[in-house]
Amino acid sequence: MSTTSFSSGRSHTKLFQELQCSPSLMVGLQQQQLICFLAVDILLSITAFAGNFLILVALHKESSLHPPSKLLYRCLATTDLLVGLVALPLRALYWMSVVQEHWSLCRYARDAAIITGYVLSLVSLMTTTAISVDRLLALLLGLRYKQIVTLKRTYIIVTTFWVFNLVITLSRFLHHPITFLYFYLVISFCLVISVASYAKIFCTLRYHQAQVRDQQQLSQTNALNMARFRKAVYSALWVQLVLVVCYVPVYTLTVVITHTKKYSLLLVVTWSVAVILLSLNSTLNPFLYCWRISEVRQAVKQTIRQALC
Numbered sequence: 001m002s003t004t005s006f007s008s009g010r011s012h013t014k015l016f017q018e019l020q021c022s023p024s025l026m027v028g029l030q031q032q033q034l035i036c037f038l039a040v041d042i043l044l045s046i047t048a049f050a051g052n053f054l055i056l057v058a059l060h061k062e063s064s065l066h067p068p069s070k071l072l073y074r075c076l077a078t079t080d081l082l083v084g085l086v087a088l089p090l091r092a093l094y095w096m097s098v099v100q101e102h103w104s105l106c107r108y109a110r111d112a113a114i115i116t117g118y119v120l121s122l123v124s125l126m127t128t129t130a131i132s133v134d135r136l137l138a139l140l141l142g143l144r145y146k147q148i149v150t151l152k153r154t155y156i157i158v159t160t161f162w163v164f165n166l167v168i169t170l171s172r173f174l175h176h177p178i179t180f181l182y183f184y185l186v187i188s189f190c191l192v193i194s195v196a197s198y199a200k201i202f203c204t205l206r207y208h209q210a211q212v213r214d215q216q217q218l219s220q221t222n223a224l225n226m227a228r229f230r231k232a233v234y235s236a237l238w239v240q241l242v243l244v245v246c247y248v249p250v251y252t253l254t255v256v257i258t259h260t261k262k263y264s265l266l267l268v269v270t271w272s273v274a275v276i277l278l279s280l281n282s283t284l285n286p287f288l289y290c291w292r293i294s295e296v297r298q299a300v301k302q303t304i305r306q307a308l309c
Contacts, residue, residue: 012258013180016271017114019263021106026098028265037272038095041088044279048084051286052077058289058299065295066138066146068154069232072131073289075158076239079124080282087116088279115169118179121247121278122165122186128243129190130157131236132197139204139229180258187251194240201233235292242288246281249274 019025055077059070090113097106138145172179208226253274257267290297 012260013254016257016263016267017110018107020094020268021098021103021110023101023103025263025265025268027101029098029268031099033269034095034099037276038092038099040276041092041095041279044276044283045084045088045092048080048088048279048282050084051283052081052084054300054303055286055289055296056081057303058296061299061303062295066149067151068149069131069134069138071151071154071158072127072134075161076124076127076131076285077289079120079127080285082116083120083279083282087113087120090116091275091279115172117275117278118169118172118183119162119165122169122183123161124243124281125187125190125247126161126165127158128236128240129194129197130161132194132201132240135229135233135236136197136201139201180254183254187247191244198233198237198240205230205233231292235288238288238292239285242284243281246277246284250278 056074059065059074059077062070065073090109094106094109094113097103097109134149137149141148168182169179205226250271253267253271257263257271260267290300
């Protein structure tokens, strides 16, 4: 299997991206492998778009969710829909250009796919983190939650996610290392915040359960509210865990790439598989919503029945 080494002053990650459109390296891939990657990207593009389109329609119909919380899920579904509508088709175009050995088109498709991929993945990561913080605030603030966590403030936060990540990602053309430093910092920060939020949530829930056992009484309304909240927390946690599982391979390989000076086709193939796993998250999320959120599941069923009738 062919390898490429370097000792230039360019960043390792940037050179690795350039080598993904290098005839000297990419021609070593078998035609069947290229077609397989192309087919998987097309399939995931269709499933991600269709699934998240249904979720957005369902969330539009659903009125029982608190509006700020629903907005966060809509933002997450929108990023997943754009993965299917934009990012994955660009990846498919990239593989088509490699198959045809159209290297100028390959570079354009690669850069466009990288930009959209970074923006959408970072927005998704920040949104899932915001969902964990939202659940924590709902638990800690009690009746003040709806006064403090308003729809307007949530819109501002979501808009900030999109604008800031887009600007930082585009800055890679000016100073590439800044983008990757930001990438590492955001992932680390979001993971720490999410872990801390869920840890605090479960500790607080356990404390409340202990109080209930001591008092040996709990109104039926409070018990029902606590059960609903616990279900919402587990739903958000499932989304977070699946996202982490899908993101870890890309994050790990990025670290490997930044510390290696010799690239092989095996690394390119492994990276491509990791990117597919990352994209798979956008297809899995709609199933998670339907599985964990009964209101969304019913709305999706109703939407499908109406479409078929």
